[in-house]
Structure formats: C-alpha cells, structure tokens
Amino acid sequence: MRNRLKVQRAERDWTQADLAAALEVSRQTINAIEKEKFDPSLPLAFKTVRLFELSIEDIFKDNAK
Amino acid sequence: MKSIIEAIACKGLPARDIKNANIVNLWALAWAVSLGLISFLSKYQWYSPGFPTILAFTVQTGIGIGMLLAYIRLLKNLDEMERKIQLDALALSVGVTVVAFASYSILDKSGIVPDLKSSSLIAFMALTYMAGIVFGRIRYR
Secondary structure (H helix, E strand, C coil), X not given: CEECHHXXXXXXXXXXXXXXXXXXXXXXXXXXXXXXXXXXXXXXXXXXXHHHCCCHHHHEECCCC | CHHHHHHHCCCXXXXXXHHHHHHHXXXXXXXXXXXXXXXXXXXXXXXXXXXXXXXXXXXXXXXXXHHHHHHHXXXXXXCHHHHHHHHHHHHXXXXXXXXXXXXXXXXXXXXXXXCXXXXXXXHHHXXXXXXXXXXXXXXXX
C-alpha cells in the first residue's frame, strides 16, 4: 500500500515524534509506514486520516490502482 | 552494526514499553535464577523429596506465571508494529526450535550426538526469539 503520510506531515510541520505521540504509536512505526515497509491496520489508518481531517484515499492508496 | 545495537537497545520505543519490557526482563531473570538454583540444589540432593520439592515446584511455577502475565501486558500495550515484531519472533522461535529438535532427535537416537536436554531447548528458543526481535526491528527501520 502506498501512502502520502510524509508529505501530509511535512505540510503541517510535524515531526515523526509529534505524529507518533498523537497516534499513540512509536516513532519507528511512523517511520516504517512512511517508508511503506509496514501497512497500518484499518483502525490506525482511520485514526491517522481523522487527525489530518482528510479521507482515506487522500493519504493511502492501493498498490493495485 | 549500529542498527543491530539500536535494535537490541529498543531505541525510540515509548518509555511505557521500555518499562514493561524491563519488568518482563526482571521476571525472566528471576525465573532463570530460581530454575538454576533449584536445579543446583536438586543435583547435589540438598533438598529431600516431599515438601521442599512441592515448594520448589510452586515457587518456580509462580515466577513463570508472573513472567507470562508481564509479557502479555507488554504485548497488549505495544503498538501494532512492535506487536507484529514480537509475534513474528515468537513464531520463528517455535518453528525453528521444533524443526531443529525434531532433526536433532534423529541424530540423538542413533547415538551420534549427546542426549537432548531441556535447558538446551530453552536456551535455543530464547536465542532464536532474540534473533527474531533484532531481525524484525532492522526489517522495519
């Protein structure tokens, strides 16, 4: 799964640690998601888009598309 | 090398997870020390069968249950990626140990290698689990 998490985070001038604290995960998890090494679960993906006030498609994209 | 050291040191994990991991480590240390002490006393017949054996069994099992409960609490509090790393490491540990010791038992029965010992099994599982944790942390860096 592809994502635009790093771009969205940078636009808000948040650090990985800021985002990790807001989502209650480790900074490593944010780093792994941004590098597309780890796909978040649906609850974490929804929590992320709620935080950014965006829709799922704005951040996460299916590889098949 | 740096990434391996950082993986072992749990660098970047939240303080809560490090605290929970340290509690598990303390339980594991207490469990290993009590097991070693009881084995030592048993080897030199420093305690007789009966009440001392029941006491040793109860203490060892109690510490073991404490260790398991601490590990469950650690798993429940970890975030989803760290939990995946832990569960992958456990799966690797169980899988590799079952395959390795099944193969070893063939050599054991033919007398090529020494008898299987439960301590070897525990040490092998612990080592493969630790290797799995380090591998997982490096993989998701």
